[in-house]
Amino acid sequence: MTAQPGVLPGPVPVTVLTGFLGSGKTTLLNRLLRDPALRDTVVIVNEFGAVGLDHLLVESSGEGIVELSDGCICCTVRGDLVDTLADLVDRVQTGRLGAIRRVVIETTGLADPTPILASLMGHPVLVQHFALDGVVTLVDALSGAASLAERPEARRQVACADRLVLTKTDLEPETAALRHSLRHLNARAPLVAVGDAGPGELFGCGLVDPATRRADVARWLGEETGIRNADACHDPHCGHDHSHGDHGSAHGAIRSLSLTHDVPMTEADAEGFLDLVLTRFGAGLLRLKAVVWTVEMPGRPLVLHGVRTYLHPSVRLVTWPDGEAPRTAFVLIGEGLDERVIRDLFAAFARAPRIDAPDRAALVDNPLSLSSRGF
Numbered sequence: 001m002t003a004q005p006g007v008l009p010g011p012v013p014v015t016v017l018t019g020f021l022g023s024g025k026t027t028l029l030n031r032l033l034r035d036p037a038l039r040d041t042v043v044i045v046n047e048f049g050a051v052g053l054d055h056l057l058v059e060s061s062g063e064g065i066v067e068l069s070d071g072c073i074c075c076t077v078r079g080d081l082v083d084t085l086a087d088l089v090d091r092v093q094t095g096r097l098g099a100i101r102r103v104v105i106e107t108t109g110l111a112d113p114t115p116i117l118a119s120l121m122g123h124p125v126l127v128q129h130f131a132l133d134g135v136v137t138l139v140d141a142l143s144g145a146a147s148l149a150e151r152p153e154a155r156r157q158v159a160c161a162d163r164l165v166l167t168k169t170d171l172e173p174e175t176a177a178l179r180h181s182l183r184h185l186n187a188r189a190p191l192v193a194v195g196d197a198g199p200g201e202l203f204g205c206g207l208v209d210p211a212t213r214r215a216d217v218a219r220w221l222g223e224e225t226g227i228r229n230a231d232a233c234h235d236p237h238c239g240h241d242h243s244h245g246d247h248g249s250a251h252g253a254i255r256s257l258s259l260t261h262d263v264p265m266t267e268a269d270a271e272g273f274l275d276l277v278l279t280r281f282g283a284g285l286l287r288l289k290a291v292v293w294t295v296e297m298p299g300r301p302l303v304l305h306g307v308r309t310y311l312h313p314s315v316r317l318v319t320w321p322d323g324e325a326p327r328t329a330f331v332l333i334g335e336g337l338d339e340r341v342i343r344d345l346f347a348a349f350a351r352a353p354r355i356d357a358p359d360r361a362a363l364v365d366n367p368l369s370l371s372s373r374g375f
């Protein structure tokens with residue numbers, strides 16, 4: 001059946017796609033979106049940090065992506081999510097947007113999905129147009145055990161999953177201990193390896209019973225979050241820094257730092273910067289991603305991904321996405337990231353050293369030379 005523009009075909013199924021930082025959400029989404037079964041899917045991408053990169057990396061048509069940046073969907077931009085869904089309804093009903101068959105919300109890697117579910121299931125207008133289809137949680141075989149051990153958000157993502165997807169088993173085939181931990185946190189969600197996860201395994205499985213789920217969500221919220229109203233931060237202990245801009249964004253002690261540069265840089269300089277960041281801050285670094293405007297191939301952005309200290313192979317996009325002016329953007333997420341030192345390092349490798357800070361040559365000779373500034 002082809003859905004008609006101007007009419008929502010019954011409640012539109014909404015999938016919440018979550019998983020800790022770098023677990024492979026965008027990668028899986030890109031593969032799934034190529035499947036004709038997922039045409040007319042709207043993807044809502046939420047990123048933690050002032051500079052969003054995922055909208056460049058999700059391969060979908062422009063009008064099929066909505067970006068919610070500079071805040072985490074489970075707290076600071078939750079009102080934006082409600083507005084975005086309400087706006088989708090309005091755009092379909094007024095004919096400004098064609099049919100919508102499905103919505104996928106890709107959360108930040110630090111999101112607690114529970115408040116998102118509460119918004120979806122408790123909003124009097126949204127429930128008339130949208131129905132929760134399920135929570136799909138990705139767990140990275142390489143770093144999932146560490147994330148589950150250290151981060152309550154990672155455990156919560158697993159606990160409220162309707163489907164668990166194990167990624168990066170090609171890099172770490174030994175998964176018995178991790179599977180055991182996942183079963184301990186969530187005994188009911190089927191667990192599939194990412195290679196076996198097609199749209200049929202993840203979407204439209206009818207796993208969510210609204211009545212039971214509403215009770216679950218209320219219990220989860222009551223247990224750990226103490227939510228007060230739609231705009232309130234859900235975690236009384238999180239200490240979220242709700243300010244934005246140059247000082248990065250914070251989620252508890254975790255903060256996000258964004259760096260941009262408007263002149264092409266060499267691949268060697270981008271890699272040299274990363275090497276020094278990993279050497280200096282690797283212990284606290286949870287995630288880095290970058291889109292680099294390079295001297296070598298200015299028309300083809302270089303994409304870099306790191307998860308903890310593991311650097312994934314770099315890739316080149318075919319071209320800059322429509323409407324995107326070339327520029328370099330790095331996003332670093334972690335604990336104990338010293339913003340001044342990192343900005344000085346970046347400026348040196350971008351060949352625009354800050355006054356009184358060592359230049360690239362000095363840093364390559366002596367990577368600790370920034371310490372002499374007293375940081």
Ligand SMILES: Nc1nc2c(ncn2[C@@H]2O[C@H](COP(=O)(O)OP(=O)(O)OP(=O)(O)O)[C@@H](O)[C@H]2O)c(=O)[nH]1
Pocket residue numbers: 019020021022023024025026027028054108109167168169170171194287289305307312313
């Ligand atoms: N080898 C391998 N690499 C993977 C797999 N899934 C994802 N990756 C790589 O892991 C890195 C991070 O993947 P993303 O899809 O960006 O992860 P994400 O969960 O969207 O990241 P955040 O939005 O930052 O939380 C990229 O370099 C991917 O190519 C996998 O199954 N195997």
